[in-house]
Amino acid sequence: MAVTKVTLSNGVRILVEPMDQLASVAIGLWCHTGSIDETPTEAGITHFIEHMLFKGTKTRTSPQIAQAIEGRGGMLNAFTDKERTCYYCRLLSDDLETGIDVLCDMINNSLLDPEEIEREKKVVQEEIRRSDDEPGDHVHELHLEQLWPSSPYGLPVIGTHQSVASYSRDDIVRYMERRYHGGNLLLSIAGRVDVDEVVRMAESRLGHHPAGAPSEPLPRPHHQAGERIVRKEVEQVHFCIGAAGCAYTDSDYPTQWVADSVMGSGMGSRLFQEVRERRGLAYAIGSYGLSYRSGGAYTVYGGTGLATWAETQEVVHQELDKLINEPVPAEELDRVKVQLAGNMILGLEAASPRMMRMA
Incomplete structure (x- = not known):
């Protein structure tokens, strides 16, 4: 209704x-x-x-x-x-x-x-x-x-x-x-x-x-390239690799949503298949977009052992470069669009997601 x-x-x-x-x-x-x-x-x-x-x-x-x-x-x-x-x-x-x-x-x-x-x-x-x-x-x-x-x-x-x-x-x-x-x-x-x-x-x-x-809304936040490393006594290297992304009011916001699904959303995504399934480098690997009124961020997140960190980082950058520089094959793009449409419809069958979406 x-x-x-x-x-x-x-x-x-x-x-x-x-x-x-x-x-x-x-x-x-x-x-x-x-x-x-x-x-x-x-x-x-x-x-x-x-x-x-x-x-x-x-x-x-x-x-x-x-x-x-x-x-x-x-x-x-x-x-x-x-x-x-x-x-x-x-x-x-x-x-x-x-x-x-x-x-x-x-x-x-x-x-x-x-x-x-x-x-x-x-x-x-x-x-x-x-x-x-x-x-x-x-x-x-x-x-x-x-x-x-x-x-x-x-x-x-x-x-x-x-x-x-x-x-x-x-x-x-x-x-x-x-x-x-x-x-x-x-x-x-x-x-x-x-x-x-x-x-x-x-x-x-x-x-x-x-x-x-x-x-x-505030002015669009100015983003800065760089690296931040914090050393802790833990078993894995937990990492975020990312850049500025879209505000939810930007015309490119839907494109970022589709790109994220190609890259790192779900078990069929490129990162999951390449980093985890084919190479066994990580258990947790994926990507997400954060979108606000004035700006956003696009991020790849994962966790891997110190011995496999260098290879994992290299593979992530390779996949990012591929997404940026090579067209997504039509078959893969169609699959992701169907996936997103299905996720949206299933998510809106309940009252709580609709209440959140309206706001």
Whole structure:
């Protein structure tokens, strides 16, 4: 069915896609704010706020927030990336109003208790330590820092030990007042719902939110060639090889999507077949594109032993050169297009992917 778009008087946008064949609904309350919107002293505060909004409101304790959704058989979660924060849940359609109410309550009425803030700092610092201890995670952060050294896009979403330790409640409130306004909020819902009911529920809970103009995109990040090596006592060399890629608004974005599928998406891709299946150089090998409003990155990732690192690197560069300089055979291109179309259709059979895609 068609997507209904409604904008409240304060700028809050509502997107609804009815899926009458389902018994469930996926709800996402988005704020167009991420790590690129932070000052240097605020590094990681967007992600920290995402954590804090689960810590209790004026009418619900932290356990009650979770139980309101999970107690009905649903799921509740959130994520922060470089440009957006999303609080989302999936539950039965009969519990639609509960889902909307919980997410809006978190946005509107979180206590931001100082004791909880200090406790959550420890949690996030452990999250940073865990990421640093996982070379398969840490290498991606290092890659973007190297690629975009002078842009907010190169900074880690999670922040640093020093920045997390520095947050005060006033810092958090100021950031939310600056970023969590109507022009940056979007409610996306897919599932068995009535559009008029959704708008009524949203208006009563978000219609009073302070208004504001939608955020403007940042300048395209300047990328820099170079190499970054961090030595750790681990069994493998974890590597990222990449370059600047497309923004999702670029005309070449679909081309990058197809090229990525040719190169490193799935077991039939060139990298998987050449690096893993034919040569046995790596277990983990693949590629991915990161696309934002103002730019993007295209990256090959893998992990291999120190003794096979040189050969693996050479093979990856050979495959990249081949992709750049030689036309993709028609048969391979047709296969990838069918694969992508099938993946898209299968992914959109459920409510949650549709809710995410709309936003």
